[in-house]
Amino acid sequence: MRRVTYSMNVSLDGYIAGPDGRFDWTAPDEEVFRSWIDEIREVGVHLLGRRLYETMLYWETADQDPSLDDSMLEWAALWKPLPKVVFSTTLSAVRGNARLASGGLAEEIERLRAEPGEGDIAIGGATLAAEAAASDLIDEYRARIHPVLVGGGIPFFPRHERRVDLELVETRTFSSPVVHLRYRVVRGA
Numbered sequence: 001m002r003r004v005t006y007s008m009n010v011s012l013d014g015y016i017a018g019p020d021g022r023f024d025w026t027a028p029d030e031e032v033f034r035s036w037i038d039e040i041r042e043v044g045v046h047l048l049g050r051r052l053y054e055t056m057l058y059w060e061t062a063d064q065d066p067s068l069d070d071s072m073l074e075w076a077a078l079w080k081p082l083p084k085v086v087f088s089t090t091l092s093a094v095r096g097n098a099r100l101a102s103g104g105l106a107e108e109i110e111r112l113r114a115e116p117g118e119g120d121i122a123i124g125g126a127t128l129a130a131e132a133a134a135s136d137l138i139d140e141y142r143a144r145i146h147p148v149l150v151g152g153g154i155p156f157f158p159r160h161e162r163r164v165d166l167e168l169v170e171t172r173t174f175s176s177p178v179v180h181l182r183y184r185v186v187r188g189a
Contacts, residue, residue: 044119
């Protein structure tokens with residue numbers, strides 16, 4: 001069965017964006033960016049909320065930007081053809097290899113797990129991840145921890161009163177002060 005993963009950059013105090021909505025502190029160096037490239041290679045479909053979808057629209061035409069380096073062009077070449085499902089109540093159309101979700105998140109994940117396909121089902125965005133976590137749909141949490149305290153904003157982990165036991169699967173320390181943590185959800189006893 002395809003795994004559902006939630007992977008984001010996060011501040012040390014647990015936020016993916018600060019109180020002002022900014023996330024400029026997540027700009028990756030080459031080594032961290034390569035890790036994102038390696039991770040996206042494992043993804044078969046990406047589920048996004050409206051805000052993240054709109055942020056990532058740049059990559060639909062990034063290959064036309066002459067200022068991009070080879071790593072960024074590689075990311076664009078992987079991102080552009082990747083199937084994407086966008087969850088939005090305000091958008092009426094999406095661009096690129098994306099479609100608007102026709103049902104709820106749980107329905108969509110169930111359908112994607114049932115149909116043939118390879119690669120993880122990646123969730124992007126805290127709001128969508130919170131909904132998936134509340135329904136116990138996330139199999140892995142992946143966080144790239146940045147050495148900054150932003151003091152508030154959009155939390156990486158959903159705020160609800162349900163215990164979730166996790167098993168450490170991988171740690172990686174980069175030459176920069178960023179640390180990658182990967183945890184698998186432990187189900188059953």
